[in-house]
Amino acid sequence: MNKLIWPNGAKCAFSFGWDLDGDTIWRNKVVNIPNGENYIRSRSIGLYGIMKGAHRILDIMEKYKLKSTWFIPAENVERYPELIQDIVSCGHEIANHGLDHSDFYGNTIEEQLNNISQSQDIIRRITGKSAAGFRLTGPLLPEAEEILSKDNNTLYFSYDITEEKIDFHTVNGNRTSVVKLPCPLGLDDYIQMVYSSYPQVLVGQPRIAPYKDVLSNFIREFEGAIRFGSAITSAFHPQVSGTPGKAEIIERLCEYITSNSDVWCTTCEEIATHWKKCMEEDTHVCK
Amino acid sequence: MFVNKAKWPNGMNNAVMISVNLDAEYYVRIFDPDLSADNKSFQDMGQKSIEIGLPRLLDVLNRYGIKATFFVPGAIAEKYADALYSVAELGHEIACHGYEHEHMGVLSREEQYKVIQKGIKAIQNVCGKVPAGFRAPEGEITTDTLILAKELGFSYSSSLYANDTPYYNDLGTSKFLEIPIHWSLYDLPYFAFDFSPCIPSGQSRIACSDKVLNNWKWEYDGFHKYGACYVLQLDPQCIGSQGKIYMLEEILNYIIEKGGAWFATGCEIFDYYDELKEKLK
Numbered sequence: 001m002n003k004l005i006w007p008n009g010a011k012c013a014f015s016f017g018w019d020l021d022g023d024t025i026w027r028n029k030v031v032n033i034p035n036g037e038n039y040i041r042s043r044s045i046g047l048y049g050i051m052k053g054a055h056r057i058l059d060i061m062e063k064y065k066l067k068s069t070w071f072i073p074a075e076n077v078e079r080y081p082e083l084i085q086d087i088v089s090c091g092h093e094i095a096n097h098g099l100d101h102s103d104f105y106g107n108t109i110e111e112q113l114n115n116i117s118q119s120q121d122i123i124r125r126i127t128g129k130s131a132a133g134f135r136l137t138g139p140l141l142p143e144a145e146e147i148l149s150k151d152n153n154t155l156y157f158s159y160d161i162t163e164e165k166i167d168f169h170t171v172n173g174n175r176t177s178v179v180k181l182p183c184p185l186g187l188d189d190y191i192q193m194v195y196s197s198y199p200q201v202l203v204g205q206p207r208i209a210p211y212k213d214v215l216s217n218f219i220r221e222f223e224g225a226i227r228f229g230s231a232i233t234s235a236f237h238p239q240v241s242g243t244p245g246k247a248e249i250i251e252r253l254c255e256y257i258t259s260n261s262d263v264w265c266t267t268c269e270e271i272a273t274h275w276k277k278c279m280e281e282d283t284h285v286c287k
Numbered sequence: 288m289f290v291n292k293a294k295w296p297n298g299m300n301n302a303v304m305i306s307v308n309l310d311a312e313y314y315v316r317i318f319d320p321d322l323s324a325d326n327k328s329f330q331d332m333g334q335k336s337i338e339i340g341l342p343r344l345l346d347v348l349n350r351y352g353i354k355a356t357f358f359v360p361g362a363i364a365e366k367y368a369d370a371l372y373s374v375a376e377l378g379h380e381i382a383c384h385g386y387e388h389e390h391m392g393v394l395s396r397e398e399q400y401k402v403i404q405k406g407i408k409a410i411q412n413v414c415g416k417v418p419a420g421f422r423a424p425e426g427e428i429t430t431d432t433l434i435l436a437k438e439l440g441f442s443y444s445s446s447l448y449a450n451d452t453p454y455y456n457d458l459g460t461s462k463f464l465e466i467p468i469h470w471s472l473y474d475l476p477y478f479a480f481d482f483s484p485c486i487p488s489g490q491s492r493i494a495c496s497d498k499v500l501n502n503w504k505w506e507y508d509g510f511h512k513y514g515a516c517y518v519l520q521l522d523p524q525c526i527g528s529q530g531k532i533y534m535l536e537e538i539l540n541y542i543i544e545k546g547g548a549w550f551a552t553g554c555e556i557f558d559y560y561d562e563l564k565e566k567l568k
Contacts, residue, residue: 034393036427038429038430039392040430041446042427045470047448047449048448048450051449051454052449052451055290058289059288195476197318197425200488203488203489204490205476205491206489206491207487207492208471208494210495210499211502212501243451244451244515245471245508245509246471248505
């Protein structure tokens, strides 16, 4: 793999990706079981992110002077406009994370594009501009993906948990002008620490990981990114990492990042913009 | 700063509520709320938790001079009436955890009403006092569950996860104090295990107790830093076992050494919030 050079000689680029899912993911799990639409308990786990976690994360980002990207289902953008304003006013990026975090965008190309434009309309109405980045919550038809990729507003997709390399997104093997920013599994707090016995999250009821091990996993992922010159983002969740103890994991990660000149930490939008410009100008890239 | 520290009585830094879920054999319904507890292995676990774990847990609480809040299913209060009566006699708060650890989310409003009422009566009969606190048995609940709990006279709920300081659940026509909990501060999800039926359902290996204690300490560091309300959930069949009771001693030492902790029962937290509400009027 070619090694890329990032601003100020950094060896890797990273953006905190904060998925402000709120209770959407919890509601979507129970809504189709009898009486499930009236369940409030597991949903309250998600609401932690709205009621407390998001603001705590904003405080931590501010303490370390870091900018980040917030992937927010449009439903939450509409429900919590004041919180969204707080995020925007701190200089963070708002990105598209579906309409309601459903994995179903529609049966046809038109339905899917309509679903996406609905979410973009909401984001534009509340924040003043459309999202440049997407972390899709489900699959799109290739034709819909192609049309979305050709939209001038679309700068990047952040989705691939198996990839490490920043690249141009392809549809049916054809390169688009949209940047693909990988989000490795190793930088997901949810899969290591979320817990609910009923509904089972995670399925099988595995134990909550030791926080120290989680931090160690995160740091190892960064060491790898530095070693191989990657550009990555995270799937962190204010409802998970926003609790007082897990926020300590984030603080220690911030300490690592800010004391390490090998890491360029900024928003996904800036990483994608910078990389795309370098590729187009063929500069700052070691081959 | 968006998040400000909460205020606690007498300038204390943060609150600590030691809560005990005295589930006995119903602990299995945490992992599968629709499972029957009528199984010899579960019954044995339940009985041992009362005979071995509970006295050991009470001994630690007594040594540290801490009053805890015991959430008990009514049927367990009746089955182990002498044990529960002695817990109440020691000055711990006895609160309600359903009757047979029912899965409230699948019951009708009327059924929910009946089982909560039955749970209250059982505790009243055994301890001579109506419980003020309600923790919904694990499994799902509906807003009706909280409305009924309030109607039936409870002062507070400690069933939801949406914050780290007490807040008010909006029940439409009224508000109901919630003392929120967190799965990471509960012993059983880290350690419960049974071969048949599988608990946890994926039979993951039990956690390393030192590392769990470490998670509790990390969380305590945060709760202390942010002045939040640290609610530990313990079950004597877990924390009361010979290999785990040290965890309680160590976390209590850790909390006490850091200073500024207001150890409170659910009722004491309710009283404090009630006073605040009066002052704001």
